[in-house]
Amino acid sequence: MLFQLKFKRVWRPVVKFTRHPSLSQTLAYSVQLNICTMTRALALQTVCVHCGSFFSTSTSQQFCCAGCEFVYGLITASGLDHYYKLKDDSPPLCPLPVVSSTANYDYCDDLVYQKTLSSDGRKLRFYIEGLNCTACLWLLEKLPKFCPDAEFARVDMSTSIIEVTRVANGSFAEIARTLNRFGYRPHPLSETDNSAKLQTRERRQDLVRIGIAGALTGNIMILAVSLYGGATGELASEFRWLSAELAAPVLSYCAWPFYRSALSAIRAKHLNLDVPIVVAILAGILMSCWNLITSIEHVYFDSLSMLVFLLLSSRLILRTIQNQQLRSTHLENELLLGEVRRITLSGTAEVVSSLALAVDDKIKIDVDRIIPVDGYVVSGEGTISAAVLTGESLPLSVRVGDYVEAGSQVLSGDWTLEVKNLPAQTRLAQILRDTETSSREKSNFIHFADRIASWFVVLVFLSALAVIGYFWETDMVEGASRALTLLIVTCPCVFGIAIPLSMSLAIRNAAKQGIIIKNGDSIERLWDTQTIVLDKTGTLTTGAMDAVCVAKTKDCDFSYALGLEQNQTHPVARAISRYLKDLGVAAQLFNDVRPLASGGVSGEMNGHSYVLRPVSNRSDSHTEALMITTAGMSETQKPYVNHNILQSDIGFFKNDQLVAKFALGDKLREESAPLISWIRRQGFDVAMVSGDRDRVVQACAQYIGLQRSEIYSEVIPEDKAKFIRSLGQGTVMIGDGVNDAMALAAADVGIAVCGSLDVSLRVADIYLTRNHLRLIPQLLSIARFTKGAIVRNLVFSACFNFISGTFAILGLMTPLWAAVLMPLSSITIVLSTVWTGNKIAKASVTL
Amino acid sequence: MNIVYFLLPLALFLGLSFLGAFVYFSWRGQFDDLDTPAHRILLDDDEQVKIINAKSNMKGSTT
Numbered sequence: 050m051l052f053q054l055k056f057k058r059v060w061r062p063v064v065k066f067t068r069h070p071s072l073s074q075t076l077a078y079s080v081q082l083n084i085c086t087m088t089r090a091l092a093l094q095t096v097c098v099h100c101g102s103f104f105s106t107s108t109s110q111q112f113c114c115a116g117c118e119f120v121y122g123l124i125t126a127s128g129l130d131h132y133y134k135l136k137d138d139s140p141p142l143c144p145l146p147v148v149s150s151t152a153n154y155d156y157c158d159d160l161v162y163q164k165t166l167s168s169d170g171r172k173l174r175f176y177i178e179g180l181n182c183t184a185c186l187w188l189l190e191k192l193p194k195f196c197p198d199a200e201f202a203r204v205d206m207s208t209s210i211i212e213v214t215r216v217a218n219g220s221f222a223e224i225a226r227t228l229n230r231f232g233y234r235p236h237p238l239s240e241t242d243n244s245a246k247l248q249t250r251e252r253r254q255d256l257v258r259i260g261i262a263g264a265l266t267g268n269i270m271i272l273a274v275s276l277y278g279g280a281t282g283e284l285a286s287e288f289r290w291l292s293a294e295l296a297a298p299v300l301s302y303c304a305w306p307f308y309r310s311a312l313s314a315i316r317a318k319h320l321n322l323d324v325p326i327v328v329a330i331l332a333g334i335l336m337s338c339w340n341l342i343t344s345i346e347h348v349y350f351d352s353l354s355m356l357v358f359l360l361l362s363s364r365l366i367l368r369t370i371q372n373q374q375l376r377s378t379h380l381e382n383e384l385l386l387g388e389v390r391r392i393t394l395s396g397t398a399e400v401v402s403s404l405a406l407a408v409d410d411k412i413k414i415d416v417d418r419i420i421p422v423d424g425y426v427v428s429g430e431g432t433i434s435a436a437v438l439t440g441e442s443l444p445l446s447v448r449v450g451d452y453v454e455a456g457s458q459v460l461s462g463d464w465t466l467e468v469k470n471l472p473a474q475t476r477l478a479q480i481l482r483d484t485e486t487s488s489r490e491k492s493n494f495i496h497f498a499d500r501i502a503s504w505f506v507v508l509v510f511l512s513a514l515a516v517i518g519y520f521w522e523t524d525m526v527e528g529a530s531r532a533l534t535l536l537i538v539t540c541p542c543v544f545g546i547a548i549p550l551s552m553s554l555a556i557r558n559a560a561k562q563g564i565i566i567k568n569g570d571s572i573e574r575l576w577d578t579q580t581i582v583l584d585k586t587g588t589l590t591t592g593a594m595d596a597v598c599v600a601k602t603k604d605c606d607f608s609y610a611l612g613l614e615q616n617q618t619h620p621v622a623r624a625i626s627r628y629l630k631d632l633g634v635a636a637q638l639f640n641d642v643r644p645l646a647s648g649g650v651s652g653e654m655n656g657h658s659y660v661l662r663p664v665s666n667r668s669d670s671h672t673e674a675l676m677i678t679t680a681g682m683s684e685t686q687k688p689y690v691n692h693n694i695l696q697s698d699i700g701f702f703k704n705d706q707l708v709a710k711f712a713l714g715d716k717l718r719e720e721s722a723p724l725i726s727w728i729r730r731q732g733f734d735v736a737m738v739s740g741d742r743d744r745v746v747q748a749c750a751q752y753i754g755l756q757r758s759e760i761y762s763e764v765i766p767e768d769k770a771k772f773i774r775s776l777g778q779g780t781v782m783i784g785d786g787v788n789d790a791m792a793l794a795a796a797d798v799g800i801a802v803c804g805s806l807d808v809s810l811r812v813a814d815i816y817l818t819r820n821h822l823r824l825i826p827q828l829l830s831i832a833r834f835t836k837g838a839i840v841r842n843l844v845f846s847a848c849f850n851f852i853s854g855t856f857a858i859l860g861l862m863t864p865l866w867a868a869v870l871m872p873l874s875s876i877t878i879v880l881s882t883v884w885t886g887n888k889i890a891k892a893s894v895t896l
Numbered sequence: 897m898n899i900v901y902f903l904l905p906l907a908l909f910l911g912l913s914f915l916g917a918f919v920y921f922s923w924r925g926q927f928d929d930l931d932t933p934a935h936r937i938l939l940d941d942d943e944q945v946k947i948i949n950a951k952s953n954m955k956g957s958t959t
């Protein structure tokens with residue numbers, strides 16, 4: 050439609066200028082023809098009606114995938130079309146592409162499980178993936194409308210949590226399934242989880258502290274203005290007493306977190322930022338009280354409460370931004386809790402939670418589910434993907450007697466597993482435990498700011514003591530006044546406000562671009578980046594098995610191939626039919642599709658026989674002939690050139706004659722090669738570590754431009770972590786999957802890419818929410834900008850503190866001036882930080 | 897200037913009562929979620945519209 054409009058705009062003037070009617074017609078016709086062929090060649094980009102993503106099609110298809118079409122049907126059938134009107138304004142990345150998971154969430158209805166989650170059994174909270182915009186909010190809060198089991202739903206967008214109340218006897222499993230059907234993947238959250246409750250409590254308390262500090266400081270300032278303005282006599286002394294009374298709660302209750310932190314720092318024989326702040330506050334209180342009692346004019350309650358208020362606010366902002374990031378409390382559920390079908394003694398299957406299993410139980414697991422236990426296959430056969438655990442990109446076939454490890458995903462087949470290790474004893478669980486230990490060790494990082502602050506604090510204290518010592522004999526009051534001036538004016542606001550603010554702005558800017566940084570530490574650690582280590586499967590590649598036609602004859606008709614494959618469940622068949630559907634091929638329906646004993650399928654139509662079966666790689670003679678025709682293939686093949694080709698191809702035969710050949714593999718991301726060259730340009734070392742087979746890893750390395758010495762293949766998860774540790778300081782690991790989890794935790798900075806398994810999200814410091822490696826240079830540039838801002842602020846602050854400190858020591862400045870100058874310097878620093886923050890937000894990096 | 901002795905406590909009383917309200921509502925969880933209400937306000941809720949209409953009709957009938 051859109052295209053037609055554009056087309057008209059283009060060719061109308063052409064018609065105008067050609068006077069001769071028949072000539073203009075011919076011209077128009079030829080233009081149209083050209084455009085038609087062009088369109089076919091470029092595979093016109095269309096916008097999916099449901100998810101708004103672009104996709105190529107040559108037909109008038111409206112949806113990018115069957116999932117989107119299904120959800121669109123669901124939404125319109127429930128009379129909720131309004132969703133699409135609301136969605137018009139939202140960012141294009143808004144709803145998730147539909148996760149075609151067959152998860153049935155039956156464990157949500159498990160009574161034992163429910164008890165651990167919900168206090169009254171009526172409400173359950175889910176962490177929702179894909180909740181992004183107003184339209185999502187609208188749709189999800191309409192849940193009772195299309196899910197009769199739900200009575201009420203409330204969404205919290207800041208944490209991506211939906212709280213659902215079920216109707217009496219309603220099923221949480223059904224609610225979870227409904228959410229999943231709509232493309233929002235739910236993760237049940239534990240309500241008895243104390244950390245979440247504590248966090249809410251803490252946040253409320255912080256807010257109250259700031260509220261009180263702000264309100265009272267405002268009032269104290271009003272009183273202070275009249276004092277500075279020259280109020281004298283009885284009224285002035287009243288005002289001083291009143292400001293003391295108002296400041297009391299600010300300097301006690303509101304400033305309590307500083308006292309507590311300073312006290313614990315002193316106990317640990319360590320100096321942190323709060324120590325000088327607390328000393329300045331206490332000294333200020335003492336001097337002000339002394340002056341108040343002896344009726345000397347200067348009291349400093351205004352500047353002290355202002356200081357407390359500013360510090361509290363900046364810290365709350367920082368914490369709020371950090372807490373908004375992904376909370377990892379729900380992550381265990383996904384892996385260790387799943388439902389399985391247990392075969393009872395009578396031979397029937399019952400659905401149970403994986404926690405209810407015992408050793409030697411016989412279980413079946415549905416296709417697409419993650420296997421929660423280790424065990425042996427006792428009957429049947431099928432395929433699994435061990436990509437999560439080993440990084441192996443091809444499906445593995447399993448048959449009776451094979452040992453299957455927890456964490457593998459069932460791809461096809463109907464088979465029974467005998468449980469050997471319960472979820473908690475599996476190798477996967479062991480990896481998770483090790484990973485957690487090493488990520489705890491990492492948090493002992495000493496902040497850059499803290500390191501400098503300690504020196505700064507010692508210096509200021511020594512100077513203040515020296516000043517007091519100098520005046521000890523002669524003029525005690527003058528000495529104390531100068532020391533206090535020094536303490537107030539050199540208040541380390543650059544450490545207390547500017548550095549946390551820079552960090553929080555960096556975190557927020559990163560989040561806007563789809564990078565979730567769990568804490569500011571990782572930004573600091575990114576400054577020391579020396580080596581970037583990448584995983585292959587799922588990081589440099591898309592992680593899903595894809596098929597691509599590498600060669601075909603001219604008269605090959607794919608519609609027969611699609612007809613053969615479209616109803617097959619084997620992962621290879623699914624990959625091929627997905628690829629053909631993307632090309633816009635319409636299927637020819639076969640009456641009878643027969644599986645071949647050697648693998649593959651065959652069918653007959655109109656007297657011709659069609660076969661799809663594995664063929665040996667490149668070497669066979671048919672290929673030579675086919676490759677010649679490939680050379681002339683159209684542009685549409687280009688994006689697939691980067692395909693890494695594996696050892697077995699699938700051949701498509703017509704009457705025993707090879708007419709097309711499909712390669713299977715894990716497609717490399719388009720941005721992988723540019724990323725590698727970008728890393729090289731930045732002067733970092735690069736390495737690729739994969740658990741996949743050497744052959745595949747090498748082929749992959751060749752395409753993206755890595756040297757033989759930079760790739761490590763067939764590495765088990767434990768060795769990945771060892772390798773990372775052996776690299777020493779400044780190692781950044783980028784990966785996904787459980788097989789990278791240990792390495793992510795071991796690295797100085799672990800970055801998990803979109804689509805990673807929850808385990809890696811839990812241990813990674815940084816998580817990319819958009820499926821594009823472009824975010825990695827973006828992230829490094831944010832880190833660099835932030836460092837620049839911090840260094841600039843430090844230099845400014847050092848100059849300011851040196852000059853003003855000298856003035857204070859020489860007695861050229863009164864405590865009043867110090868109280869005025871200090872906030873001014875803070876404001877300068879804050880403005881400079883915010884300015885840099887805005888610059889970062891605008892900066893974009895291209896690969 | 898004696899008016900100050902009346903106005904000052906009054907101003908403080910007003911300020912402190914608002915502060916009290918803020919503290920009370922903070923503990924009640926009013927400020928826990930600052931993102932969602934901003935979005936929710938944009939949505940027309942048909943049920944709510946109906947209730948408001950019903951209420952205004954009732955008011956109309958009683959007066």
